Amino acid sequence: MGHNFQYDLCIVGGAGHVGLPLGVVFADSGVKTVLLDINQGALKKIMGGEFPFIEKNGNTVLQSALAKKMLFASDSSEVISKSKFVVIIVGTPVDEFLNPDFRGITKLFDESISHFREGQVLILRSTVFPGTTEKIQKYFKKKNIKAKVTFCPERIAEGYAVEELRALPQLVSAYDDEGLREVTELFRKISPKEPIAMKPIEAELAKLFINSWRYIKFAVANQFFMIAQNNGLNFHIIQKAMSKDYPRDHDLPAAGFAAGPCLFKDTMQLSAFTHNHFLIGNAAMLVNEGLVNHVVHELKREFPDSLSEKTVAILGMAFKPELDDPRSSLSYKLRKMLLMECDVVLCTDEFIKDPAFVPLEVALRDSDIVILATPHKKYQEIDPRKHPNKKFVDVWNFWKLS
Numbered sequence: 225m226g227h228n229f230q231y232d233l234c235i236v237g238g239a240g241h242v243g244l245p246l247g248v249v250f251a252d253s254g255v256k257t258v259l260l261d262i263n264q265g266a267l268k269k270i271m272g273g274e275f276p277f278i279e280k281n282g283n284t285v286l287q288s289a290l291a292k293k294m295l296f297a298s299d300s301s302e303v304i305s306k307s308k309f310v311v312i313i314v315g316t317p318v319d320e321f322l323n324p325d326f327r328g329i330t331k332l333f334d335e336s337i338s339h340f341r342e343g344q345v346l347i348l349r350s351t352v353f354p355g356t357t358e359k360i361q362k363y364f365k366k367k368n369i370k371a372k373v374t375f376c377p378e379r380i381a382e383g384y385a386v387e388e389l390r391a392l393p394q395l396v397s398a399y400d401d402e403g404l405r406e407v408t409e410l411f412r413k414i415s416p417k418e419p420i421a422m423k424p425i426e427a428e429l430a431k432l433f434i435n436s437w438r439y440i441k442f443a444v445a446n447q448f449f450m451i452a453q454n455n456g457l458n459f460h461i462i463q464k465a466m467s468k469d470y471p472r473d474h475d476l477p478a479a480g481f482a483a484g485p486c487l488f489k490d491t492m493q494l495s496a497f498t499h500n501h502f503l504i505g506n507a508a509m510l511v512n513e514g515l516v517n518h519v520v521h522e523l524k525r526e527f528p529d530s531l532s533e534k535t536v537a538i539l540g541m542a543f544k545p546e547l548d549d550p551r552s553s554l555s556y557k558l559r560k561m562l563l564m565e566c567d568v569v570l571c572t573d574e575f576i577k578d579p580a581f582v583p584l585e586v587a588l589r590d591s592d593i594v595i596l597a598t599p600h601k602k603y604q605e606i607d608p609r610k611h612p613n614k615k616f617v618d619v620w621n622f623w624k625l626s
């Protein structure tokens with residue numbers, strides 16, 4: 225790329241769900257990329273041509289990048305100083321009190337600051353608490369490090385990053401024209417969509433608004449679902465009628481468990497940023513998390529004397545269909561609650577390997593109640609009508625029972 229660095233790009237956290245697809249897409253587009261990660265097992269798998277988690281078309285693009293000799297891996301932070309651009313994916317997760325936790329990102333910079341120098345461009349990629357980019361910019365200044373600090377948030381849907389990185393416009397932000405020009409040119413290499421320039425604080429907020437908006441939309445559907453059910457009505461019939469030939473309601477999502485490592489966290493991040501005055505965000509959290517309580521409560525109502533003797537099967541433990549990612553999945557909250565109320569709770573998943581889970585056939589055979597928690601495609605093969613003695617719970621309307 226016309227500079228004196230061994231690598232064009234270093235991705236810190238390069239074996240993860242955000243870092244790996246990004247690195248692979250850059251490398252396949254001719255950007256010499258090194259993945260830096262502490263997970264040696266994952267790096268080994270990646271250099272053997274295999275993603276350590278499910279990613280649509282991931283292996284094809286990974287193998288193409290490796291064949292072009294554009295993708296490298298390392299567990300030594302030395303590679304940071306050998307790279308023109310450095311992407312950092314460590315964010316500011318919310319702690320148990322729903323406040324942002326800066327320990328991870330502070331530790332990372334304390335440990336790696338000596339590897340940065342003039343001529344480099346730092347790209348913060350993880351979703352962060354607004355103001356974090358400026359804090360890091362000031363930290364670099366204090367340490368007299370002249371690398372440019374930029375913030376370019378990741379906006380992909382997990383599992384579909386390889387496709388989306390090539391199709392979505394990037395949000396790019398920096399503190400001067402030179403930094404902005406450099407990141408814009410870099411991202412032009414992977415997508416024909418022109419990057420969108422903003423101030424760092426605007427880009428930080430844009431990312432939080434994006435995720436909170438999605439989380440709130442799910443909450444609206446879930447709240448409507450619960451209102452209908454609490455009144456003995458079927459929400460799916462109402463929703464179908466609302467949106468049939470009525471385009472203004474087409475954006476109302478299906479009811480369902482809304483979770484995962486980002487939406488809840490980022491909504492709470494925005495809540496903390498507004499000093500807990502993000503009322504609609506807090507309400508969305510209570511509604512989305514409350515759907516699990518609602519499901520359990522409905523079962524208690526239906527089986528007031530016998531729920532404690534029942535075996536319940538939870539179908540799907542991943543936070544999203546067709547993926548193997550259990551992080552912040554509501555299936556685990558459901559399991560916790562059911563363990564208090566039922567005799568036995570059986571868990572099954574098509575993609576997550578866990579010795580505590582049972583095969584689907586066993587879950588179906590041995591249960592009195594079946595709860596569809598994650599609508600993996602495989603579960604379409606189940607026909608609840610063929611099991612008249614079992615109770616099926618399907619908030620998604622996946623089996624179109626109504």
Ligand SMILES: NC(=O)c1ccc[n+]([C@@H]2O[C@H](COP(=O)([O-])OP(=O)(O)OC[C@H]3O[C@@H](n4cnc5c(N)ncnc54)[C@H](O)[C@@H]3O)[C@@H](O)[C@H]2O)c1
Nearest residue numbers: 237239240241242243260261262263313315350351378382
């Ligand atoms: N998952 C998504 O779809 C998504 C989308 C947008 C933003 N984000 C944000 O991206 C961040 C990371 O999410 P993720 O899903 O990629 O997480 P992940 O756990 O899949 O990946 C993180 C990676 O970083 C590595 N790592 C941790 N500490 C390290 C260190 N000190 N040095 C080098 N490597 C280190 C881990 O081994 C892991 O491979 C989160 O803050 C999240 O909010 C995620």
